[in-house]
Amino acid sequence: MAEKRGEGGGGGGGSDAGILLFAVVLIAALFSSRGNSSGLFGNSGIKFGSPSGSGSVEEEISGTSGSSGIGQPQPVTPPSPVSPPSQIGSSISATVSTQATKDNITLQAFGSTRLGYAEEYVQLSAPSSNRGKVIITGLILKNKNNESVRIGSDEFGNSIVLNPGERAIISTAPSPRGFNFKLNKCSGYLAQSKTYSPSISSFCPHISDLPQVRDLPEKCEKYLDSLPYCTTPIINFQTGIDNKCANFIGEHASYPGCINDFKNDSDFDYKEWRIYLGLSREFWDNRHEDVLLLSQSRDLIAESSY
Numbered sequence: 001m002a003e004k005r006g007e008g009g010g011g012g013g014g015s016d017a018g019i020l021l022f023a024v025v026l027i028a029a030l031f032s033s034r035g036n037s038s039g040l041f042g043n044s045g046i047k048f049g050s051p052s053g054s055g056s057v058e059e060e061i062s063g064t065s066g067s068s069g070i071g072q073p074q075p076v077t078p079p080s081p082v083s084p085p086s087q088i089g090s091s092i093s094a095t096v097s098t099q100a101t102k103d104n105i106t107l108q109a110f111g112s113t114r115l116g117y118a119e120e121y122v123q124l125s126a127p128s129s130n131r132g133k134v135i136i137t138g139l140i141l142k143n144k145n146n147e148s149v150r151i152g153s154d155e156f157g158n159s160i161v162l163n164p165g166e167r168a169i170i171s172t173a174p175s176p177r178g179f180n181f182k183l184n185k186c187s188g189y190l191a192q193s194k195t196y197s198p199s200i201s202s203f204c205p206h207i208s209d210l211p212q213v214r215d216l217p218e219k220c221e222k223y224l225d226s227l228p229y230c231t232t233p234i235i236n237f238q239t240g241i242d243n244k245c246a247n248f249i250g251e252h253a254s255y256p257g258c259i260n261d262f263k264n265d266s267d268f269d270y271k272e273w274r275i276y277l278g279l280s281r282e283f284w285d286n287r288h289e290d291v292l293l294l295s296q297s298r299d300l301i302a303e304s305s306y
Helices: 002-033 057-062 187-192 211-215 218-226 243-252 255-262
Strands: 097-099 106-108 121-125 133-135 140-142 148-150 167-171 181-184 269-276 290-294 300-305
Touching: 106 300, 187 255, 211 218, 211 243, 218 243, 243 255
Parallel strands: 097 133, 167 269
Antiparallel strands: 106 121, 121 167, 140 148, 140 290, 181 269, 290 300
16 A cells, blocks of 8 residues: 555646746747737737737837838828908909999980981090999980990900099990990090081190200291190191101091190090990881880980980
């Protein structure tokens, strides 16, 4: 019986030594796994570290593993500054163009009772109290027979506008110049060869008032003084002036020459437009008429009856 207990005790000592040896091997394996990403499980496919498997957790947080990780926070672009709203009425000035309304345009039909289509006309006026320009191109004139015609553009195709205090004479006939135009201090030259209704003033800057005249011969000065306003003289051998004087007259005594000399004057433009409907018949009745001014959408703006 004593021998049996001895055998059993010897067997237990050998088992303890085996357990101790296994523990030592396990600890050594764990320490060696710190330098090897495969760890204790070798190439089994199971890895410790970052969830993505592309680097360590520290690498993911610090952003050193590239753009696939969490990375560093991106800089935030601040929103563009918002401009403060402009004050009410700050954009209104005398240079602003507005559509015609019953408050900024008036209609007079006193010229439509004249006999003959070449003489009849109506007038639109912009009160001096207006705060801006009034666009009249595109407005519609309508008579009692429900006939209507639109107001056209200027000679360059631009919209015609009336500044405060300006007026437009709207004639039924075609334009003697072939287009609508605004009167200026040189317009008197136009009436030298053509008839306008109503007539155009025959007052222009006189050619003798030009500063260059002092450099001309005395005989030439006297001839210039004798010329009527707004006149282009016919020069021939009977005129008795030299070529220098004749060239001066040819350069300055005409509508284009006058414009070239005075176009930069602050008072060059007059406050009157001449607009033509281009008709070769009467549009307004000579006895009784209802003259209507309509917007482009045919809303009533003004009316005048006689």
